[in-house]
Amino acid sequence: MAEENDQAEPELEREEDVYALNRQAVARIIYAVDVADQAQLLRELSELHVADIADLLEQINAFDRRRLIELYSSEFDGDILSELDEALRQEVIGLLPPDVLAGAVRDLDSDDVVDLVEDLEDHEQEAILSALEAGDRIAVQQSLTYPEYSAGRLMQREVVMAPEHWNVGEAIDFLRNQEDLPEQFYHIILVDPKLRPVGNITLGKLMAARREVLLSDLVEETFHVFPVAQDEEDVAYAFNQYHLISAPVVDENERLVGVITIDDAMAVLDEEHEEDILRLAGVGEGSLSDRVIDTTRQRLPWLAVNLVTAILASLVIAQFEAAITQLVALAVLMPIVASMGGNAGTQSLTVAVRAIATKDLTGSNVWRFIRREVLVGLVNGVIFAVVMGLVGVMWFGGPELGYVIGAAMVINLVVAGLAGTVIPVILDRIGIDPALASGAFVTTVTDVVGFFAFLGLAAAVLL
Amino acid sequence: MAEENDQAEPELEREEDVYALNRQAVARIIYAVDVADQAQLLRELSELHVADIADLLEQINAFDRRRLIELYSSEFDGDILSELDEALRQEVIGLLPPDVLAGAVRDLDSDDVVDLVEDLEDHEQEAILSALEAGDRIAVQQSLTYPEYSAGRLMQREVVMAPEHWNVGEAIDFLRNQEDLPEQFYHIILVDPKLRPVGNITLGKLMAARREVLLSDLVEETFHVFPVAQDEEDVAYAFNQYHLISAPVVDENERLVGVITIDDAMAVLDEEHEEDILRLAGVGEGSLSDRVIDTTRQRLPWLAVNLVTAILASLVIAQFEAAITQLVALAVLMPIVASMGGNAGTQSLTVAVRAIATKDLTGSNVWRFIRREVLVGLVNGVIFAVVMGLVGVMWFGGPELGYVIGAAMVINLVVAGLAGTVIPVILDRIGIDPALASGAFVTTVTDVVGFFAFLGLAAAVLL
Incomplete structure (x- = not known):
């Protein structure tokens, strides 16, 4: 069975991955599930750490998962639930017989129980809480009164x-x-x-x-x-x-x-x-084991935002239809300016987002940081202006197109440095996670400025 | 002084940042440095954890840094060096008097000394090693024989x-x-x-x-x-x-x-x-305190790669100059298809890179993952094809342009799902960090396919 699989699909796993789940072991486990060989399954799983069993459950498909849990439930350890991706927990909890579930949660530390029940529906939460001893139950309920993602939820109550x-x-x-x-x-x-x-x-x-x-x-x-x-x-x-x-x-x-x-x-x-x-990257919360429909729903909003910004950029281009009709080379070259600006902006933005997250970017150095990024944009802009100027000359002959694309490149890379730093800093200040929203703003700016600078200069200078 | 600063520059710091360095405290420290008030400086710094002193040194400018260290060197703690960003360590080590440096490193654990000296030039390494007692020196030298970024470099030799x-x-x-x-x-x-x-x-x-x-x-x-x-x-x-x-x-x-x-x-x-x-994001190793020239050098290679891929995309557009001249709406709309593909590809790619890093993507589920991403691309492609089809009709009249942009959208989002998963998996397999190189490949694919599908279909159907 395992060997058949290996032949059917080319091997895409790296040899050196010491801690990734061994593909042969997974195949043996799936085989034990296929033939309902409980003894073999228990033997295989007893070799694995609970965290690895959780990973295994995440990596196999829903059908195998259900059959595996049926065979394994007598030995099911509560820590597996703690290690499991939140997206799958509810599914797995639903598959466990009530007495197994009760036994599984009873051995957990209070922080792990809190982590487990906080995202469950009321009746499931009730089922788990009622399995606990009175003292533990009260402790967990107390923890649940603290705000989500707070120290109170994270702590364990067992102290020395x-x-x-x-x-x-x-x-x-x-x-x-x-x-x-x-x-x-x-x-x-x-x-x-x-x-x-x-x-x-x-x-x-x-x-x-x-x-x-x-x-x-x-x-x-x-x-x-x-x-x-x-x-x-x-x-x-x-x-x-x-x-x-x-x-x-x-x-x-x-x-x-x-x-x-x-x-x-x-x-x-x-x-x-x-x-x-x-x-x-504009990807919402999600898990590798999510279904197509859930993943589509997570990705869609960001793509919709991007569509709006892309249309905005197109509206800029539409202002210069006459210029493009006269000189079609403009249509050929214009994406280059926008693309370079988008990349440079993303570079600045990522450094800014990371520095904000690690608290390295504060009131003491934010102006120096913005100045640096703008200067980096200027220097890189000049370098690529020269390169693109030469490309423009060689490709389309005549220096004018080269001047225009070079000037647009300098403008867009400077703007990219500015937008890539100021936008995340402002978003952070007004309480919006800069990682979430900066990308759309920054690329909108670099697209619009890129197309406008290039086509506008071209229309003014060349036509 | 502090207040003057606050008035001159709008406040860009968030109030709630409990652990970020307090701007007022930083201003007081800089003031103590300005007036060379050593007692006040020592008082202020004695309130800070060594990790925060290191952050402070990273956030102030090079001139203030030099003066601060001169005043502070009598109290300088070796742990500050361990906490300091690698980019600044060499500078700070050079500023410390030899006896201060020797005293500072003598109290460190062996793993911290290793971390400190591994990136130094030979003569600086020698200076630090000679400050250690013979036993510690041998331990550090032994650790340095292990490969960089290995457990041997990370461990401390003091065991119980x-x-x-x-x-x-x-x-x-x-x-x-x-x-x-x-x-x-x-x-x-x-x-x-x-x-x-x-x-x-x-x-x-x-x-x-x-x-x-x-x-x-x-x-x-x-x-x-x-x-x-x-x-x-x-x-x-x-x-x-x-x-x-x-x-x-x-x-x-x-x-x-x-x-x-x-x-x-x-x-x-x-x-x-x-x-x-x-x-x-195509940003090399670097630090917020790097100078413009260093940062420019880090960013340049990635922008150069992007320029090549952007020119590649332009070459595709150039094949359709005749079509664009006939129907300038093509130039207006074509960036939308490419941009949506680039975004969808980046979404898939980021999920793949992260899953590879966390070892959640293995031989057992890679095919299911690729299939899912392609299907997500298909579903999102169809949704945005309908949206863009309608936009095309309203904007330019007539359904044909809508059909073409819709079909190109579906093709490009499916390709984005495929490229965004297969490329990082293959790079990982052949031993290249997928985080480093995937982005350029994926956006090249989505740009080229986006322009080719849209302009090619338009040329075939509309003209």
Whole structure:
């Protein structure tokens, strides 16, 4: 079966991909599903990490997915749901028998349960919440009251804390006597009598210190506390910027309510990246496993915006119909000026969007940045003006067309540098994600200016 | 001074940016530099995290930077160098007095020193290495023998390990008696007699267990070992995929040589993403603080490639000069078809590049993905064909032009879906980064096909 597949379709996978799912293993798993060999399926899947099982479910088709889950549901681990792409979660949750689903979610940390239920319909949410123990359920419901994409949603409520007056010996004895410590924790959070976090102590330091040393003498230098309502994007930025490993989250009264760990912050950073890169290309939220109809719907709005801007550019061209009829070379050359401007604008824009996202572009350097991009546009414009001038002369003879296209190129590349920086900065300032909207504005500007400068100069100079 | 600045230039900073450098603070710092008030400067900078001081140095101009470092060099922390953009490191290192530089690097972890010296010129590298103690110097030199962007460069050599036969009590006593444990560590790595890592134990588990429990009973379920030569991109992927916090690195004999922690993996993930997003836009490696000449040089090659593809498209148009002369509406409408194709192609391409980077696009689903993108192109093509057909009729009267532009739209959007998926997959397969090169190929295809389909059909049908 596997070999048949390999022969039918040329191999498009790179050999060196150490972590991508092995195609042969996937083929063996699909074969086990085809022949309903449960023992073989369980054996194959027991070799895989839950994150890889989630990837597998995303990469196979819906029919195989349904049959696989039927055979596998007895062993289904809740962490697979956490790792699964949101687009598929609902489908997979619907395929799991209620008792399997209940068992699967019961072992999850509170942050993972929150992540799981927040996008579900009410009745599905209810089904999952009712499977939890009362204490966990209340914790999850509490987390769901915090705004979406906030620190409160991201944090786990299982925290390890100690009063600030304790010494190392007291802390160690306390940890020894705890029934269930969180699966993973890296710091003990020191709190004052009002439960406000005052410091972080790494377990390594705690372990190496003598029993009589005060905890307050061991706190880390870098200590960040996040309010529950803080945007998760800012949380991820702070983790990356300050090399945090875990950090406490506090409510409006500054009381400790949870802790965020770096692996969750890393996942947010990754998602934010994904969002930026897709938005820059005019692609909405989506997943590889979406159907044609869903993907079409995501892509359509952006193409519609582009159609409007393209028609706008065409209206500019239409003003110069007479000139084009007289000199058809204008029609041949005009896309070059617009295309170069669009590319240069996209370059400036992408650097600006990225710098805004990483907070490298601030009030202190924004004017210097805009000036630089305009100057870069000018220098590149002059270089390509000379090149295109020569091309114009060689292609169509006579220097005039060369002068015109060169001048239009300089104008458009300078405008590209200006539009590519000012537009994202202004959008960010008025609270619109520059990754989402800048592209359409910038290419509209470079198209319109490109056609207008070239055709207008040509009409004035040549005809 | 600060207020003058604020009045002279409109404020382009967003209020909510909690972590971006505060513009007022930057103004106060620059003022302290202007009046050479060292005490005030030290006071202001003592409020900032080293990562923020590095950002500050990146955001001010070269003149202020030089004066600031002169005043600040007595307090200069080596970690600032680690946090600094590579483009600026060499400049800042050159500004530091040799003894300050030596003191600054002596406190760094070995992985940070490696990161610092790997891009320096030989004599600067020598200056830094000679500041280190003999043991550290040898460790750094050893790391430099590993390939660039490998696990070996990323790891720190300071590891905490224990023999596999130890129990909890022995491990704790060992930690207590260690003179200098690493600043940050989260796991004890269990090794066999040949120093091969066999498991990870979290400090939390160690702390909560009784003294007589065997370490081997406490090892984590998820355990990943990286070979020194492994690409750092794959290491970062594994950290994110498997929620690793720290992981051992082994040499060719599978002996433990170092450990990678998640904060370094997170930084790599961030850099890889930066690279992808900039490459997709045709922007080379660079920094906001680069000079005009450097930035121009980075942008030029991509614009040159774009000029060639734009000229190629113009050559297609040139074949239809006669048709355009007869019907100038063709010149007005033709950029629309090309532009829509370019946008749709970029959408497919970006999804493909991202899916390849996250290893979500593999041999198991690549054909289904290509099929989906082509179908999405077909559906969107039909929708916009109808829209443009109507626009054509209303704008230029008569249905024929509408038919032609509609048909060209369908053809170009289908081709865009195909080119936008197949091109990055093939580039990846032959070992070229699809983020770097796909854009030029895809837009060449959509431009050429767009102009050819529209003008060719028009020439055949209308004239």
